[in-house]
Amino acid sequence: MSPPLDDPADKLEATNAVLSEWAARTAADSDALIDRLEGLGYAVRGKSEAEIAEILRRPPTGPATA
Numbered sequence: 001m002s003p004p005l006d007d008p009a010d011k012l013e014a015t016n017a018v019l020s021e022w023a024a025r026t027a028a029d030s031d032a033l034i035d036r037l038e039g040l041g042y043a044v045r046g047k048s049e050a051e052i053a054e055i056l057r058r059p060p061t062g063p064a065t066a
């Protein structure tokens with residue numbers, strides 16, 4: 001009998017958490033990344049690193065801009 005497969009949704013959630021924390025740490029020191037995230041619809045300007053990480057764990061709240 002083959003071993004059970006990992007649930008892809010669990011892997012996606014874990015990967016998203018890691019990436020959101022990395023992006024939050026990076027954004028704390030990068031105005032360009034803040035601008036990019038704002039352009040993607042994430043309201044992160046003026047937020048703390050922890051707040052940015054939490055925002056990035058969810059879908060964007062605003063429309064993307066060019």
